[in-house]
Amino acid sequence: MDLKDVPQDVGGLANAxxxxxxxxxxxxxxxxxxxxxxWDVKTLALNKSLELIEERVNAFKKQCLDxxxxxxxxxxxxxxxxxxxxxxxxxKWKWTLKRHFKPAVFNxxxxxxxxxxADTFNISIAQLKDITL
Amino acid sequence: xxxxxxxxxxxxCENGVISNLLTHHGHPMSEPMAFGIGSGxxxxxxxxxxxxxxxAVSYRPIPGFIFKRLCKRLGIKIKREKFRDPKKAKxxxxxxxxxxxxxxxxxxxxxxxxxxxxYRFHFNAHxxxxxxxxxxxxxxxxxxxxxxxxxxxxxxxxxxxxxxxxAPKGHMYYPVHFPEKLxxxxxxxxxxxxxxxxxxxxxxxxxxxxxxxxxxxxKKWPKKIGVKKTNHYLGQIVRMQEEIGTGGGGFRxxxxxxxxxxxxxxxxxxxxDFSKEITAIGDLWRDFAIDASRLYKNRSSESxxxxxxxxxxxxxxxxxxxxxxxxKKAIA
Numbered sequence: 001m002d003l004k005d006v007p008q009d010v011g012g013l014a015n016a017x018x019x020x021x022x023x024x025x026x027x028x029x030x031x032x033x034x035x036x037x038x039w040d041v042k043t044l045a046l047n048k049s050l051e052l053i054e055e056r057v058n059a060f061k062k063q064c065l066d067x068x069x070x071x072x073x074x075x076x077x078x079x080x081x082x083x084x085x086x087x088x089x090x091x092k093w094k095w096t097l098k099r100h101f102k103p104a105v106f107n108x109x110x111x112x113x114x115x116x117x118a119d120t121f122n123i124s125i126a127q128l129k130d131i132t133l
Numbered sequence: 134x135x136x137x138x139x140x141x142x143x144x145x146c147e148n149g150v151i152s153n154l155l156t157h158h159g160h161p162m163s164e165p166m167a168f169g170i171g172s173g174x175x176x177x178x179x180x181x182x183x184x185x186x187x188x189a190v191s192y193r194p195i196p197g198f199i200f201k202r203l204c205k206r207l208g209i210k211i212k213r214e215k216f217r218d219p220k221k222a223k224x225x226x227x228x229x230x231x232x233x234x235x236x237x238x239x240x241x242x243x244x245x246x247x248x249x250x251x252y253r254f255h256f257n258a259h260x261x262x263x264x265x266x267x268x269x270x271x272x273x274x275x276x277x278x279x280x281x282x283x284x285x286x287x288x289x290x291x292x293x294x295x296x297x298x299x300a301p302k303g304h305m306y307y308p309v310h311f312p313e314k315l316x317x318x319x320x321x322x323x324x325x326x327x328x329x330x331x332x333x334x335x336x337x338x339x340x341x342x343x344x345x346x347x348x349x350x351x352k353k354w355p356k357k358i359g360v361k362k363t364n365h366y367l368g369q370i371v372r373m374q375e376e377i378g379t380g381g382g383g384f385r386x387x388x389x390x391x392x393x394x395x396x397x398x399x400x401x402x403x404x405x406d407f408s409k410e411i412t413a414i415g416d417l418w419r420d421f422a423i424d425a426s427r428l429y430k431n432r433s434s435e436s437x438x439x440x441x442x443x444x445x446x447x448x449x450x451x452x453x454x455x456x457x458x459x460x461k462k463a464i465a
Binding site: 049 | 142143144165185186243249251253254255277278279296297298300364365368369371372375376380381382386387389390393394408409412415416419422423426429430
């Protein structure tokens with residue numbers, strides 16, 4: 001990559017005031033570094049990935065409001081977690097968590113478990129029980 | 134207390150921490166040099182491991198590997214500690230700071246407050262250096278940030294004890310022993326050989342063979358899993374290749390910088406030509422990313438586009454195979 005080709009597409013990174021270091025070749029063929037404002041190709045990939053998460057969050061939200069699933073998968077997705085990560089934070093088996101996805105099981109969970117979920121997602125128990133709050 | 138520490142931004146966190154720590158201890162080392170000696174260039178495809186709902190493709194070895202190999206090759210001894218108890222982890226860190234030693238930490242990214250929201254995923258192998266403490270605030274040199282930053286002890290505890298895959302468990306490290314003179318020349322030769330070996334490995338998911346496997350998979354994806362998922366997979370491949378940390382072109386440019394520097398250190402001018410070549414290959418990687426992005430931008434369902442992208446990857450595999458075969462001979 002030539003120094004002049006280091007992408008300077010003002011995009012996602014610029015909002016956060018974060019520039020990224022790139023390695024490129026100057027006109028004498030010597031390697032040097034330059035800060036990049038961002039690159040559209042990459043920003044797009046990131047945005048698409050975030051869109052997908054949002055889609056999943058919305059799908060879980062709908063299912064939860066329809067009473068098909070408990071709020072756990074919704075909050076899990078909202079926090080960009082997967083079962084492995086959540087299981088580790090909760091110190092529980094994955095299959096235990098999967099059971100908690102069922103509204104019937106979730107409604108019977110002890111206060112202690114609910115509190116742990118709430119702490120993990122950084123919300124209150126009331127919010128955990130009702131995702132519209 | 135504040136230790137005098139020279140913060141230098143780098144492309145990748147692991148190389149950055151290594152080069153900053155070594156430089157602090159009187160052994161100045163550039164990021165590309167650290168990356169090269171740690172044999173950082175790699176390619177691996179792990180279809181059975183899903184990251185962000187897509188098969189994992191990585192352009193680097195497992196986190197920590199670069200550091201480990203570098204220390205072994207240069208004869209540097211590193212003390213590493215992990216903790217179960219956050220209080221003990223904090224105490225150990227404070228003790229080291231009091232001894233005027235900057236400390237490297239492995240942390241999770243998701244709760245790193247100074248990171249932009251878009252970059253906060255549950256990735257637990259980020260590295261940074263703590264170089265001091267003022268009351269309840271730790272002074273942080275995060276190599277991918279332009280400037281030094283700060284974290285409160287609570288914020289630091291959360292990222293040090295992030296959970297999930299490769300949980301850091303308070304992992305901290307610092308060099309305790311350096312040889313009188315770093316055996317750079319020997320290390321560089323060994324490192325280049327190792328990189329050639331990795332990239333030419335006779336394993337279908339590693340190195341150039343791994344690229345070919347991915348190229349084949351890309352051709353099949355649209356039919357097998359649908360266009361939407363294929364585009365998501367391609368997007369993730371591009372992210373792994375270009376996201377913060379690779380310095381562009383899936384580390385190829387950093388490697389080019391390494392070869393250029395190495396040519397002088399071990400007095401082997403031919404490495405400069407290799408540097409030029411890998412730079413050109415890096416440019417092709419960027420073309421590959423641009424073509425892939427065109428596909429996931431338009432959501433066009435023409436399978437022709439996927440074939441073209443796959444072919445580009447196959448050509449890259451051919452070029453790199455030829456490149457590393459010749460590099461191996463040149464360094465032998």
